[in-house]
Amino acid sequence: MSEQTSKHTHVLVIEDQHLMRLALIHELQAALPASIVHGAANVTIALDLLESHQFDLVVIDPGMPGYDPKSQDDRLDVVQVILDLSPDAIHFVVTGSDTDEEWEHCQKLGVVGYLAKNNIRPGALVDVLQEVAERGYSVRLSNETTAPPEFYHSGLTPREQEILGWMRQRPSGISRKEIYEQLGERFDIDAASAEKYYKRARAKLLKTGLLPKGL
Amino acid sequence: MSEQTSKHTHVLVIEDQHLMRLALIHELQAALPASIVHGAANVTIALDLLESHQFDLVVIDPGMPGYDPKSQDDRLDVVQVILDLSPDAIHFVVTGSDTDEEWEHCQKLGVVGYLAKNNIRPGALVDVLQEVAERGYSVRLSNETTAPPEFYHSGLTPREQEILGWMRQRPSGISRKEIYEQLGERFDIDAASAEKYYKRARAKLLKTGLLPKGL
DNA sequence: CAAAATAGGGACAGGGTTGTCCCTATTTTT
DNA sequence: AAAAATAGGGACAACCCTGTCCCTATTTTG
Numbered sequence: 001m002s003e004q005t006s007k008h009t010h011v012l013v014i015e016d017q018h019l020m021r022l023a024l025i026h027e028l029q030a031a032l033p034a035s036i037v038h039g040a041a042n043v044t045i046a047l048d049l050l051e052s053h054q055f056d057l058v059v060i061d062p063g064m065p066g067y068d069p070k071s072q073d074d075r076l077d078v079v080q081v082i083l084d085l086s087p088d089a090i091h092f093v094v095t096g097s098d099t100d101e102e103w104e105h106c107q108k109l110g111v112v113g114y115l116a117k118n119n120i121r122p123g124a125l126v127d128v129l130q131e132v133a134e135r136g137y138s139v140r141l142s143n144e145t146t147a148p149p150e151f152y153h154s155g156l157t158p159r160e161q162e163i164l165g166w167m168r169q170r171p172s173g174i175s176r177k178e179i180y181e182q183l184g185e186r187f188d189i190d191a192a193s194a195e196k197y198y199k200r201a202r203a204k205l206l207k208t209g210l211l212p213k214g215l
Numbered sequence: 216m217s218e219q220t221s222k223h224t225h226v227l228v229i230e231d232q233h234l235m236r237l238a239l240i241h242e243l244q245a246a247l248p249a250s251i252v253h254g255a256a257n258v259t260i261a262l263d264l265l266e267s268h269q270f271d272l273v274v275i276d277p278g279m280p281g282y283d284p285k286s287q288d289d290r291l292d293v294v295q296v297i298l299d300l301s302p303d304a305i306h307f308v309v310t311g312s313d314t315d316e317e318w319e320h321c322q323k324l325g326v327v328g329y330l331a332k333n334n335i336r337p338g339a340l341v342d343v344l345q346e347v348a349e350r351g352y353s354v355r356l357s358n359e360t361t362a363p364p365e366f367y368h369s370g371l372t373p374r375e376q377e378i379l380g381w382m383r384q385r386p387s388g389i390s391r392k393e394i395y396e397q398l399g400e401r402f403d404i405d406a407a408s409a410e411k412y413y414k415r416a417r418a419k420l421l422k423t424g425l426l427p428k429g430l
Numbered sequence: 431c432a433a434a435a436t437a438g439g440g441a442c443a444g445g446g447t448t449g450t451c452c453c454t455a456t457t458t459t460t
Numbered sequence: 461a462a463a464a465a466t467a468g469g470g471a472c473a474a475c476c477c478t479g480t481c482c483c484t485a486t487t488t489t490g
Contacts, residue, residue: 007423017311017333019336020234020238021365034369035369037366040364041333041360042362045363063311120234144257145257149263150236150240150253151254152240152253175464177464190450196451199466202467407480411479411481412479414439415438
């Protein structure tokens with residue numbers, strides 16, 4: 001009962017896929033700077049945590065083992081149980097197989113965020129949280145995006161990787177310089193620094209022998 | 216055709232869930248130190264990449280949009296098409312809804328790794344790769360593990376987070392000192408350093424007001 | 431009680447990443 | 461031909477994380 005530290009947001013992520021759970025936790029920590037995030041790999045653990053802690057935000061993947069993932073009733077049961085145990089928190093549902101109907105059902109139960117796993121990109125949770133704050137809910141149904149191919153080289157630093165990713169999406173007709181400026185704004189650094197990172201990344205790729213066409 | 220750099224392992228990850236794809240890419244880069252990893256968010260991109268590049272390892276999630284994830288035929292079709300385009304690579308299938316039958320079908324097609332998403336933990340791919348190298352295949356079907364609850368605080372460094380995670384699983388009857396020694400071996404650092412990290416993590420948690428019980 | 435374990439610190443070097451600033455050729459655009 | 465963009469570098473400080481070593485109280489265990 002003494003688990004309330006006003007400074008921090010207390011978050012619980014219930015998701016059985018380990019890598020996905022860690023990724024969600026990571027995203028949430030980035031979106032909520034002063035946060036304490038708990039992870040639960042199954043419903044049993046989740047229930048334990050819900051009984052001993054007070055949470056501000058609970059993220060649920062209803063497709064957990066022990067419940068038939070194809071059974072609509074089972075899925076909603078999980079959500080219902082968790083909502084009952086954390087009436088003061090706001091709740092997001094994250095799922096690999098989203099449907100419009102399920103969102104409507106969840107909404108009736110009190111869920112304010114419904115997110116298809118293939119529509120959660122890095123950084124997207126900031127927008128979702130803001131949308132919830134402004135409109136009261138946020139829905140992101142499955143969406144086949146035309147994302148460009150990605151390229152990761154073990155020798156690049158995260159910054160280089162990131163800058164390179166953006167540069168590779170440069171539309172024709174836009175100069176690199178303009179991209180540098182956009183990146184500068186976006187990451188709050190000098191355009192010259194962005195340029196530097198891009199050049200260093202390029203140099204590394206050249207040295208190892210391969211660079212994606214059109215860089 | 217000139218895409219062969221003998222030093223690097225060329226990997227392709229085909230997965231529509233962005234966070235999962237990134238996580239898999241991250242895992243693969245950690246497991247294969249000198250690697251170049253490409254990511255494809257849908258089959259179209261994957262086919263493009265397969266035509267223009269030569270890969271050593273291809274990781275496929277057959278549950279992609281555009282194909283009915285519940286249709287066994289559709290799922291296997293995706294796998295089949297990709298195998299045809301990369302006959303020299305080894306292939307892993309990663310899925311959120313694994314079945315024994317599907318593994319058998321995949322195996323007949325030439326797949327050597329079949330992994331349920333909820334059975335891939337951080338670092339697990341090293342073992343999978345080794346098992347494939349030794350036995351020719353590796354299967355990890357869905358498995359409800361009794362993982363302990365996780366705890367993440369934004370103020371902790373990765374090392375502190377990691378050490379704390381291990382310490383929290385300390386069985387009763389084992390002294391902290393013994394854990395420090397185990398951690399020292401596992402991470403190839405001094406037991407004293409592990410102790411230091413734990414203590415610092417503990418101090419940080421105390422300062423912010425909360426620490427999980429039993430730490 | 432004596433010994434071991436634990437809590438709670440400080441100092442310090444090394445390494446990598448980040449970010450800024452500056453430089454010169456070469457190529458492309460206007 | 462002049463101007464802008466681009467390639468390809470170097471130097472440098474600031475910062476954080478890592479890892480090692482050392483220190484003193486307090487608590488727990490044998």
